[in-house]
Amino acid sequence: MATATAATADTTAPAPTTGTATLTLAKSITAGLRRAMQDDEKVILLGEDIGKLGGVFRVTDGLQAEFGTDRVMDTPLAESGIIGMAVGLAMRGYRPVAEIQFDGFIYPGFDQIVAQVAKLHYRSRGAVRMPITIRVPFGGGIGSVEHHSESPEAYFAHTAGLRVVSCSNPQDAYGMLQQAIASDDPVMFFEPKRRYWSKGEVDFGAADVLPLGRARVVSTGSDVTLVAYGPLVATAKDAVSAAADDGVSIELIDLRSISPIDFEAIEASVRKTGRLVVTHEAAQSVGIGAEVAASITERCFNWLEAAPERVTGFDTPYPPAALEEHFLPDLDRLLDAVDRVLGRPNSLSDWEG
Amino acid sequence: MADTRRPAGARRTAKQGGDSAETLRGYYEQMVLVREFELRASEMYARAKIGGYCHLNLGEEATVVGLLAALRDTDYLFTTYRDHGYALVRGMEPGAVMAELFGKTTGVVGGRGGSMHMFDADLRMLGGYGIVGGQIPPATGAAFAIDYRSKAGKNAEAVMCLMGDATTNIGAFHESLNLAGLWKLPIVYVIVNNRLGMGTPVELASAEPDLYKRGSAYRIPGVRVDGDDPVAVRDAAIAALDKARADRQPSILETMSFRLKGHSVVDPARYRSKEDNEEAQANDPVPAFRNRLLKAGALDEKTADGIHDAIEKRVTDAVDFADASPDPSPSELFDAVYATPVANESRAYPGDPVTTVESVAS
Numbered sequence: 001m002a003t004a005t006a007a008t009a010d011t012t013a014p015a016p017t018t019g020t021a022t023l024t025l026a027k028s029i030t031a032g033l034r035r036a037m038q039d040d041e042k043v044i045l046l047g048e049d050i051g052k053l054g055g056v057f058r059v060t061d062g063l064q065a066e067f068g069t070d071r072v073m074d075t076p077l078a079e080s081g082i083i084g085m086a087v088g089l090a091m092r093g094y095r096p097v098a099e100i101q102f103d104g105f106i107y108p109g110f111d112q113i114v115a116q117v118a119k120l121h122y123r124s125r126g127a128v129r130m131p132i133t134i135r136v137p138f139g140g141g142i143g144s145v146e147h148h149s150e151s152p153e154a155y156f157a158h159t160a161g162l163r164v165v166s167c168s169n170p171q172d173a174y175g176m177l178q179q180a181i182a183s184d185d186p187v188m189f190f191e192p193k194r195r196y197w198s199k200g201e202v203d204f205g206a207a208d209v210l211p212l213g214r215a216r217v218v219s220t221g222s223d224v225t226l227v228a229y230g231p232l233v234a235t236a237k238d239a240v241s242a243a244a245d246d247g248v249s250i251e252l253i254d255l256r257s258i259s260p261i262d263f264e265a266i267e268a269s270v271r272k273t274g275r276l277v278v279t280h281e282a283a284q285s286v287g288i289g290a291e292v293a294a295s296i297t298e299r300c301f302n303w304l305e306a307a308p309e310r311v312t313g314f315d316t317p318y319p320p321a322a323l324e325e326h327f328l329p330d331l332d333r334l335l336d337a338v339d340r341v342l343g344r345p346n347s348l349s350d351w352e353g
Numbered sequence: 354m355a356d357t358r359r360p361a362g363a364r365r366t367a368k369q370g371g372d373s374a375e376t377l378r379g380y381y382e383q384m385v386l387v388r389e390f391e392l393r394a395s396e397m398y399a400r401a402k403i404g405g406y407c408h409l410n411l412g413e414e415a416t417v418v419g420l421l422a423a424l425r426d427t428d429y430l431f432t433t434y435r436d437h438g439y440a441l442v443r444g445m446e447p448g449a450v451m452a453e454l455f456g457k458t459t460g461v462v463g464g465r466g467g468s469m470h471m472f473d474a475d476l477r478m479l480g481g482y483g484i485v486g487g488q489i490p491p492a493t494g495a496a497f498a499i500d501y502r503s504k505a506g507k508n509a510e511a512v513m514c515l516m517g518d519a520t521t522n523i524g525a526f527h528e529s530l531n532l533a534g535l536w537k538l539p540i541v542y543v544i545v546n547n548r549l550g551m552g553t554p555v556e557l558a559s560a561e562p563d564l565y566k567r568g569s570a571y572r573i574p575g576v577r578v579d580g581d582d583p584v585a586v587r588d589a590a591i592a593a594l595d596k597a598r599a600d601r602q603p604s605i606l607e608t609m610s611f612r613l614k615g616h617s618v619v620d621p622a623r624y625r626s627k628e629d630n631e632e633a634q635a636n637d638p639v640p641a642f643r644n645r646l647l648k649a650g651a652l653d654e655k656t657a658d659g660i661h662d663a664i665e666k667r668v669t670d671a672v673d674f675a676d677a678s679p680d681p682s683p684s685e686l687f688d689a690v691y692a693t694p695v696a697n698e699s700r701a702y703p704g705d706p707v708t709t710v711e712s713v714a715s
Binding site for chain 1: 366404440461462466472473474479482483484487489490491492493494495496497498499501502524525528529531532535688689690691692693695696697698699
């Protein structure tokens with residue numbers, strides 16, 4: 001590449017490894033990328049307008065200036081090419097991190113992800129590894145439209161060989177991203193774009209980091225288990241407080257790993273509460289919620305006091321902005337589902353009271 | 354419409370003098386190996402020793418041998434699913450290749466890949482690819498990695514990425530060529546033009562049927578060569594690879610050959626006319642090269658027969674080896690889905706213990 005410029009090492013301050021800072025979720029991802037790039041020179045970033053512009057959401061802002069154009073590469077608009085290039089780079093020992101600009105833009109790269117990224121290790125019986133991280137800003141709530149607000153995670157969760165994760169807060173974003181990049185298996189890293197600007201404390205030296213595959217019990221409770229991930233964890237937290245005001249104790253689980261799923265954690269919770277509500281923005285049919293509900297029913301049938309409930313986006317294309325609030329799961333719908341599993345009066349009571 | 358029936362502008366090899374009789378005999382021997390192996394694979398398929406599909410290099414032998422004669426050990430090769438010959442000539446053992454077709458544990462990837470996915474990282478053959486065009490972005494990425502980690506020069510590494518004629522209509526082809534042209538990557542895209550994308554002739558599938566011109570939008574030059582002539586293919590491939598090594602100039606090499614049989618072993622190719630078939634048979638590269646060497650005095654009948662007999666025995670041994678090799682055990686089903694232990698991954702039959710977070714050190 002004729003235009004490549006090397007980063008000047010002496011202008012690069014080391015990424016912090018101790019201490020804390022209050023960061024937005026977006027900036028905590030930036031910090032995670034920066035740390036991963038400093039820790040391992042094989043980590044390279046590629047994507048559309050991630051360099052000079054710093055990405056549409058400014059997540060990679062400043063990284064090209066710091067690490068040079070050969071480690072933070074602006075690519076043409078070519079998702080199949082970007083993902084496929086990452087495959088070739090991974091075969092040669094690199095740890096590429098590809099940014100897909102918006103959830104709905106991933107489809108042109110779908111073939112490379114499910115046919116090559118996910119399967120090359122299996123197909124070659126371990127001869128090559130695919131330490132690729134594919135970052136995808138996903139979900140709605142930003143007044144955008146289809147292609148810019150979608151939740152395509154289930155497509156990838158259906159494909160063995162991929163790990164699919166989503167972070168819900170700055171600390172996890174920082175830690176999980178580094179775990180994803182360090183993983184020798186490919187990771188689809190779904191970033192809740194409407195939470196990019198929410199702030200939280202990030203401990204750069206956190207010692208008790210959860211394994212990437214582990215769900216987190218966000219708050220303990222005894223009446224209902226509520227499972228969420230990504231952008232809806234914040235909504236679910238509101239539901240926990242609102243229900244508490246009403247005397248209902250919700251145990252909130254942040255799934256974090258969408259594939260594989262930490263069923264142990266949900267199992268332990270449901271055996272305690274006997275009730276399960278699962279929520280995601282993605283459409284209901286054949287979604288993550290269906291898998292969680294089915295698997296927990298199989299594992300905890302004798303502990304369940306009510307049929308599991310799903311609170312999800314509807315089975316429609318992502319709607320225009322004016323209808324978005326009617327599509328996305330919100331506090332009311334979550335509380336309504338909580339009422340349903342508790343057998344309390346709810347939106348369906350007229351029919352099945 | 355351009356005439357793709359004959360390799361217009363093809364470089365017919367002018368000089369033979371540059372190559373020793375031994376070199377040429379070596380090429381012939383490799384061509385016979387591919388031919389005999391493929392015929393036997395076809396037979397084994399008919400005998401239900403091979404499952405799934407099976408795409409043969411019959412008619413492509415000169416191209417296989419010419420291309421791989423140009424490729425150095427330090428170069429990387431990505432191919433289509435029509436990959437048995439490339440695996441053999443790149444250096445994989447015929448027994449292991451046949452065992453891969455049989456799905457046996459002694460196959461080149463333990464029976465995991467099958468016919469379409471020959472893979473040997475040590476030989477730098479980074480896969481046959483079952484998806485048309487699936488190999489092009491990864492091959493381009495491998496070329497990028499070369500560019501990233503090393504300097505251009507006459508001893509630099511390069512990538513050769515094969516595809517069929519119909520692949521040039523797929524989006525990944527254009528995305529990849531744009532990247533290679535933009536970033537000046539050391540790669541040669543070889544279009545093995547056998548005139549038919551399954552059953553559809555090139556001129557009914559490509560708006561520009563002169564496929565070597567299809568890189569022009571990306572400032573990637575192309576040449577067309579007679580794919581039935583291993584020496585011409587080799588020389589053209591060396592020239593293209595040299596440009597990739599020294600100048601980081603990606604290019605297209607279009608090789609013109611005929612598919613002697615159906616698209617795969619189960620395709621009777623009823624869409625082909627009698628004349629079409631006759632033309633293909635008349636251009637069969639194996640007897641043609643044999644006659645050429647006989648005429649040039651590089652080979653005599655006795656030696657040629659000896660080569661044939663020795664290869665036949667090698668292929669028989671390969672079949673015996675594959676036949677005698679063990680099938681994979683059912684417990685292997687879950688192996689290598691992931692490279693590392695992944696908590697909660699589904700890697701057990703019902704009743705088997707699951708991988709727990711505790712059992713995974715991470």
